[in-house]
Amino acid sequence: xxxxxxxxxxxxxxxxxxxxxxxxxxxxxxxxxxxxxxxxxxxxxxxxxxxxxxxxxxxxxxxxxxxxxxxxxxxxxxxxxxxxxxxxxxxxxxxxxxxxxxxxxxxxxxxxxxxxxxxxxxxxxxxxxxxxxxxxxxxxxxxxxxxxxxxxxxxxxxxxxxxxxxxxxxxxxxxxxxxxxxxxxxxxxxxxxxxxxxxxxxxxxxxxxxxxxxxxxxxxxxxxxxxxxxxxxxxxxxxxxxxxxxxxxxxxxxxxxxxxxxxxxxxxxxxxxxxxxxxxxxxxxxxxxxxxxx
Amino acid sequence: xxxxxxxxxxxxxxxxxxxxxxxxxxxxxxxxxxxxxxxxxxxxxxxxxxxxxxxxxxxxxxxxxxxxxxxxxxxxxxxxxxxxxxxxxxxxxxxxxxxxxxxxxxxxxxxxxxxxxxxxxxxxxxxxxxxxxxxxxxxxxxxxxxxxxxxxxxxxxxxxxxxxxxxxxxxxxxxxxxxxxxxxxxxxxxxxxxxxxxxxxxxxxxxxxxxxxxxxxxxxxxxxxxxxxxxxxxxxxxxxxxxxxxxxxxxxxxxxxxxxxxxxxxxxxxxxxxxxxxxxxxxxxxxxxxxxxxxxxxxxxxxxxxxxxxxxxxxxxxxxxxxxxxxxxxxxxxxxxxxxxxxxxxxxxxxxxxxxxxxxxxxxxxxxxxxxxxxxxxxxxxxxxx
Numbered sequence: 206x207x208x209x210x211x212x213x214x215x216x217x218x219x220x221x222x223x224x225x226x227x228x229x230x231x232x233x234x235x236x237x238x239x240x241x242x243x244x245x246x247x248x249x250x251x252x253x254x255x256x257x258x259x260x261x262x263x264x265x266x267x268x269x270x271x272x273x274x275x276x277x278x279x280x281x282x283x284x285x286x287x288x289x290x291x292x293x294x295x296x297x298x299x300x301x302x303x304x305x306x307x308x309x310x311x312x313x314x315x316x317x318x319x320x321x322x323x324x325x326x327x328x329x330x331x332x333x334x335x336x337x338x339x340x341x342x343x344x345x346x347x348x349x350x351x352x353x354x355x356x357x358x359x360x361x362x363x364x365x366x367x368x369x370x371x372x373x374x375x376x377x378x379x380x381x382x383x384x385x386x387x388x389x390x391x392x393x394x395x396x397x398x399x400x401x402x403x404x405x406x407x408x409x410x411x412x413x414x415x416x417x418x419x420x421x422x423x424x425x426x427x428x429x430x431x432x433x434x435x436x437x438x439x440x441x442x443x444x445x446x447x448x449x450x451x452x453x454x455x456x457x458x459x460x461x462x463x464x465x466x467x468x469x470x471x472x473x474x475x476x477x478x479x480x481x482x483x484x485x486x487x488x489x490x491x492x493x494x495x496x497x498x499x
Numbered sequence: 500x501x502x503x504x505x506x507x508x509x510x511x512x513x514x515x516x517x518x519x520x521x522x523x524x525x526x527x528x529x530x531x532x533x534x535x536x537x538x539x540x541x542x543x544x545x546x547x548x549x550x551x552x553x554x555x556x557x558x559x560x561x562x563x564x565x566x567x568x569x570x571x572x573x574x575x576x577x578x579x580x581x582x583x584x585x586x587x588x589x590x591x592x593x594x595x596x597x598x599x600x601x602x603x604x605x606x607x608x609x610x611x612x613x614x615x616x617x618x619x620x621x622x623x624x625x626x627x628x629x630x631x632x633x634x635x636x637x638x639x640x641x642x643x644x645x646x647x648x649x650x651x652x653x654x655x656x657x658x659x660x661x662x663x664x665x666x667x668x669x670x671x672x673x674x675x676x677x678x679x680x681x682x683x684x685x686x687x688x689x690x691x692x693x694x695x696x697x698x699x700x701x702x703x704x705x706x707x708x709x710x711x712x713x714x715x716x717x718x719x720x721x722x723x724x725x726x727x728x729x730x731x732x733x734x735x736x737x738x739x740x741x742x743x744x745x746x747x748x749x750x751x752x753x754x755x756x757x758x759x760x761x762x763x764x765x766x767x768x769x770x771x772x773x774x775x776x777x778x779x780x781x782x783x784x785x786x787x788x789x790x791x792x793x794x795x796x797x798x799x800x801x802x803x804x805x806x807x808x809x810x811x812x813x814x815x816x817x818x819x820x821x822x823x824x825x826x827x828x829x830x831x832x833x834x835x836x837x838x839x840x841x842x843x844x845x846x847x848x849x850x851x852x853x854x855x856x857x858x859x860x861x862x863x864x865x866x867x868x869x870x871x872x873x874x875x876x877x878x879x880x881x882x883x884x885x
Contacts (some may be wrong), residue, residue, distance in 0.1 A: 206727075210724050210726055210727075213720075213726060215764055216722075217720050217722075227536060314553070317553070321558065322556075322557035322558035322561060323771060323775070324743045324744075324746060324775050324778065325775070326750070326774075326775050326776070342755065342756060344754075359585070390734075415717060416720070418751065419775075421555075423554070423555040424719055427718075456670075458723070459722075461725040462723035462727065463723055463726065463727055466712045466713075467714065467723070468685050468711045470717070
């Protein structure tokens with residue numbers, strides 16, 4: 206039972222982590238919280254349902270389609286909702302936050318309109334493959350989700366620290382104007398960041414569809430809030446923090462249900478976060494400076 | 500900066516003036532309800548509908564308003580009574596339900612209300628309607644205590660306190676069950692009241708309750724709760740859930756290898772369960788006022804018409820809404836005029852009205868009197884459970 210619940214927790218945590226990675230990237234570079242991220246995640250899940258269940262195409266096409274659509278959404282989010290507000294005189298620093306909230310409402314209601322309000326099943330034979338070890342059942346999907354999330358984190362860390370584009374991104378995060386003076390194409394860097402973050406959301410959406418077989422227009426909201434809590438826990442703008450925070454929250458939630466009372470699931474999870482933040486206000490992996498997370 | 504502030508103050512004050520003017524304008528419009536009271540022709544009346552049309556439970560509101568609209572077409576074609584519906588969205592929120600209800604009540608042309616969708620909403624809207632003396636009928640409010648709110652509060656939805664014991668009794672007898680696990684949504688009055696009934700019934704029947712687990716609306720991962728339940732090996736799982744969550748729970752449970760039957764409440768009973776969960780929905784036992792496969796011309800005709808119009812099979816919510824408007828029609832016909840008090844008295848008198856749900860009567864407090872049918876999902880469809 207313990208092992209099985211641990212696997213449940215890690216699966217849930219891995220998905221939280223991928224969602225949080227998208228949040229943390231955008232926050233790290235732009236210093237804003239992208240409230241539309243949860244809804245982009247939801248759209249990714251719906252694309253998965255469309256491609257596999259409705260059109261009956263294989264899973265890898267679903268992945269590509271979801272990544273493509275969410276990346277496009279990310280591009281549009283940046284062009285339509287974020288860029289017009291950037292660097293303008295007199296625009297409040299909260300304006301981009303509000304504009305992403307607007308996008309999230311739009312996306313939720315749009316998908317409500319197109320797909321209907323109910324849950325949509327994610328029919329896929331791959332999701333049924335399981336390994337039996339003693340009394341413990343492990344699904345290939347669960348392993349896949351865990352592996353994908355770790356891989357994404359490693360790739361992202363490598364990309365940020367070693368490649369030229371990653372360095373440009375970090376320079377932009379450090380100071381937009383200076384980076385731009387030094388010849389970094391900040392416009393392109395920011396667009397790339399939002400696109401990558403959104404594509405991560407899309408991947409997480411498909412994984413949720415496969416793991417839990419439940420996709421609905423409202424799933425973005427709760428996932429978005431969890432993602433937000435995780436990046437605060439892990440340290441704003443920190444990639445490793447998002448990963449660790451996600452896994453921690455997932456395992457914590459599962460263990461509370463397994464050994465405590467399932468009614469306190471969210472309460473205990475968030476109390477844990479408050480405690481961590483009392484001890485380390487900058488988050489688990491945050492830098493201990495006033496500029497932490499920028 | 501200051502200039503902008505000044506300008507915006509000016510703008511705000513102008514807007515407020517306009518708002519004030521608009522308010523007073525509304526107040527002076529005379530109520531034009533007289534036309535509906537001419538005694539010669541058929542009674543024509545406006546009925547307000549409060550439904551859950553946006554947000555996580557919008558699927559229920561959609562089915563309900565579909566049921567209303569289908570009945571409305573037929574009633575107006577028949578011409579005994581002319582009804583006009585004024586539909587408002589409660590978004591599943593108590594405060595919004597109350598606001599739109601007050602809006603509807605303040606319209607003197609509106610003689611009766613249908614809805615709201617959730618029992619939680621009815622708990623705030625019901626007393627207000629009773630106070631204002633306007634008859635209100637819930638079509639999907641199944642929690643205990645709803646008709647007891649007041650004389651003007653009715654419902655035509657089968658309460659959980661009738662449905663769950665019927666289902667549980669048959670399920671226990673058929674499976675020789677001794678132990679049960681209970682799973683319920685703890686953030687909704689509807690599923691919570693279902694849980695209370697389940698727990699009480701299970702205790703009355705001397706069943707051993709192994710564990711009680713909870714979940715929240717819109718949750719997608721139930722693996723933690725289900726793994727725990729799987730380990731305890733119950734003979735039956737009692738799930739007080741709406742079908743959207745319930746179907747996903749069954750899907751995840753069956754995948755995990757839990758193969759015992761589920762006993763569900765009223766909200767779990769929908770063809771959508773089969774659509775969402777597929778084979779995993781096998782073995783769900785529910786008691787219901789509504790059975791779409793019933794061999795009765797009235798039922799079959801309703802199913803056919805509904806499918807033609809909306810492209811989906813009607814569920815219990817649609818059927819109850821459909822019947823509810825016919826009950827309103829009967830009430831208006833018997834009242835003979837579009838008057839709130841006359842409608843209330845006429846509604847209270849209704850006995851053995853034939854609907855798609857069967858013969859329908861109100862009891863003394865305005866609650867439902869009918870015999871539930873117990874169904875099980877077998878071979879991909881709901882069948883009578885013997």
